[in-house]
Amino acid sequence: MPSTLVDSLLVLSACFIVYRLFSQKPSYPLPPGPKGWPVIGNVLDLPKSHSWRTFAKWGEQWGPIMSIKVFGTPFVIISDPEIADQLLAKTGSMYADRPTIQMALLTGWDRALSGARYNARFREYRKLIGRVIGTRGNMVKFYPVEDYQANMFLKRVFSDPEDPAAATRKTASAMVLHLTYGYKILEDQPDPFVTKVDFAMEQFSDIHRTGAYLVEIFPMLKYLPSWFPFAEFKRKAAECIGPCNEMADIPFTYVKEQLDKGEENNSFAADLLKDKSISSEKLTDLKWSAASFYAAGSDTTVSVVYSYMMAAVLYPEVQRKAQAEVDSVVGKDRLPSFQDRESLPYVEAVVKELYRWLPIVPLAVPHRAMQHNVYKGYFIPKDSLVFVNVWHFLHDPKVYQSPFIFNPERFLGPNPEPDPIDRGLFGYGRRICPGIHLADVSVWINVVKAIAGIEVIPAVDDNGEIKLPIPDTTDGIIVRPIPFDCIVKPRSEHLLQVLEEALRNGENVN
Template sequence: MISQLQTLDVALLLFGLFLLKRIIKTKRPGPFPPGPKGLPLIGNILDMPRSYEWLTFSKWANRWGNIVYLRTLGQSIVVLNSYDDAVDMLEKRSSIYSDRPALVTARNISFGRTAALVHYGDTVREYRRLMGKMIGTKQAVQRFHGLIEGETQKFIRGLLDEPNRLHDLLRRTSGAIILMMTYGYSVEGDNDYFVNVVDKAIANFSLATSPGTFMMDIIPSLRFLPKWFPGMKRYWDTVATWNRETLRMIDEPYDFVKQQMQEGVAGPSYVSKLLESENVNEKDEESIKCTAASLYAGGGDTTVSANYSFFLAMTLHPSIQVKAQQEIDRVIGTDRLPTLADRQDLSYIEAIVKEVFRWNPVLPIGFPHSVTQDDIYKDYFIPKGSMVLVNAWYLLHDPNVYSDPLDFNPDRFLGDTPERDPRSIAFGFGRRICPGLNMADTAVFIACAQSLAVFNISKVVRDGIVVEPDCEYEAGTVSHPKKFECRIEPRSAKARKLILLEAEK
């Protein structure tokens, strides 16, 4: 009991000193940006949304403007609601805005080792070098076009047999592409072990990095409280479970590749090629292992979300679907499936892909940045250590940039005056852009093109009543559409035959 009381005394003392520091007024070189007023001592803790942060931030943007400031115990938060401000701060001043904040929970579950959250410096530059070498450009991704097309054809065949398993098939397809690219691992069946391992860890990551999910991230000093303190045991038990799942994601597929290489049966992959081409030491192995684990979060999970949004959009907008199918029939015909080589000729499909990324962005507030030194921006004081968030959802629904932004309308990207390409926003700003951008963009395009070539997607009719899809999205760093029903059937007998022929190749 004495040791417990001593621990509590230390925690409360630290907490008290922290409060005293915040109470004492220090001279600032300028005012903070505007934002909700907050309360004495606790600041804006009660204002922080616990889910769907982008919607609350958007309301604040309409009230306080393009730069909104909050202060919680131990953390300043800056929300950017302007494309120009995001570019100015995160790209033009990237030398001081490219770090990641503490995000205590995510780091407690080992995601601080991955590309998304590793602190800026030599490690980030090494990660960028490794990933850029393999998938950092569109040209680099081209070597995987055959794989992406082949797995997409398996997806099409699966939909023909089991159209009610759309989400599961999307998840399996994305996992199969990423795991083969990264580890040379061939997914076995629908309930694949590695797909489940990775998906579970990424789901945890999405929750752990969502602002407001855990009080520990709002008040980092809570980490000093003992486990027996009310609420702490449950938190640390969750962290322990999630950390084991993260370590499985990082270690087990990597160990699989090394074992395959030792046996002389490893196929070409991100990991095997780097292990063969690099003079690998222990530090290099950590970099290869952690960048490999980063690729699914950067491309796989976002691909599942975007493709599921595509099927939702087609269910809701049959006229857009018909227009897309007419383009495919005109350019490709009906004797083969579209390929990635056809992309430049399928302008309307390209516009649909852009609109999918804009309509409901997979990363509504992206990954948070952190400023490494005090800064003055537009006469506002941005203190060192501030968490900087870009409200991508708001930027992609700005009526001054996108007409009728809540509508799904691919035509906005066509004609002489197309609206801004949403991919410049949807995958982040600055030096920390999502590593899976090019892969996700490629995989989403071919899934959209091949699905529309052979399937009609429509609302379910049950007992004579049309079932309206649920258009809600899940909370989290990576936002997925909630499960919905749709009807998927071949466009014709010829389309059915084409699916079967392609599957036999």
């Protein structure tokens, strides 16, 4: 054999050996978990709905960090906030990516911040949002809008006391449209912006449900024609494309037209659009950062305020105590404002308990491992999906006494229980929600106005029996309390007069 050929074979053999040595995975096991089937793994074990409950039970059996496999992809499930903090908040960008959500790609929702991959576009979105609402101090200039819309919330509730849930949804939409785009909704008829955005957000939550669509398990199915028997997801996706585009396009166009006419607009989008040297690519980033801003703010407020009404029905003593505190600090001749916040510790505790009791994002949007990692002797391969069970963190009986009982007192006194915001409520690390300060002030002002102005009591059935709600939520990535009946009314006739005066004083807020 010619020496050159021998030399070549030796070099190739050496390269092969080096490749095998260095490409081998570390000799560490995956985190423990239920044994799956060949090829498909644990796909048959995936819960159909409310997956956080199943994951919590698995955590009790397999430990605070466990795993399953779905067609070769490891799903790492974390049931301990310290582990979540160490992996997701203290490792830089290692877990800053998101998995590719096939339904998001098919519908256009991949352009929103929540599902964006960890890339230049993601960083640009964060920078744009952070520029306007990145700190508590940034939010101060939005206080007048927040206060006005929270007063309007009371008016909407009293205008339709049979459906306080509708008033809550309308207010959340009105508040975020006002803040994001400087748009004031129509009050005497269904508003076209609100209708479009709410519909789009319902679709957004649905398509992000863990394991809800077959294409997430078999990505190759996305190439099927929509008429194919297993392609219901394709038909669903086609229904979502238009609403997704309209949610971003229509209100953004409204702002551009206002600015072109020289009209005053002090909104989030207007602040960004005032830079006249914007490229078309940057304009797209602005539009979708604004749409992401809306998506982050609206559902949070709806869920928490509606949860307060449920809690007021189930725990009337909490409502009475919160009202007493507001009355003692604010009096009855005005409505509470942001200036009263530091003087209302019980109200603050109520808000924390609302976050904890029925968390708005019970199972955080999954992170994707961007490289191999070994954690406490367990191997977490690149491309693993990491799920954080925030619901379990906030209902762990070792941390929260009687966790299914609504009890704001747990956050008061010399030894308060942990603040839910510190246990992953708004995400981790570089994926923490950039609208956290917006959510904080929006939720607080609406809850305190509800406490000050509304009496919430149980509904009764046709036989005069009290109808108590079930403290549970819908399914999805962002959840709401399941619908329930209640009776709402103003706390007094004087309150209505105070409200009307406050609305007159704030009607010119832009």
